[in-house]
Amino acid sequence: MSKKTVGNSAGAKTVRVTLVKSPIGFSKSQKATVVGLGLRRIRHTVEVVDTPAMRGMIHKIRHMVTVAE
Numbered sequence: 001m002s003k004k005t006v007g008n009s010a011g012a013k014t015v016r017v018t019l020v021k022s023p024i025g026f027s028k029s030q031k032a033t034v035v036g037l038g039l040r041r042i043r044h045t046v047e048v049v050d051t052p053a054m055r056g057m058i059h060k061i062r063h064m065v066t067v068a069e
Helices: 030-034 052-060
Strands: 014-018 045-049 067-069
Touching: 014 052, 030 052, 045 052
Parallel strands: none
Antiparallel strands: 014 045, 014 067
């Protein structure tokens, strides 16, 4: 399982996001959100800093990802 940290993680709380469904067939903005989170392929996991902006991105594609605190 590969991991990548997105954002400033200087002791900040992080959230693990895993892509479980392909963005094919969804809107361009949702595909851009997947790319913006750093997700590359199905079952790819990244750690993102838990900020309101990141939570908004996760909320936008909540049907394609799983989130672990």
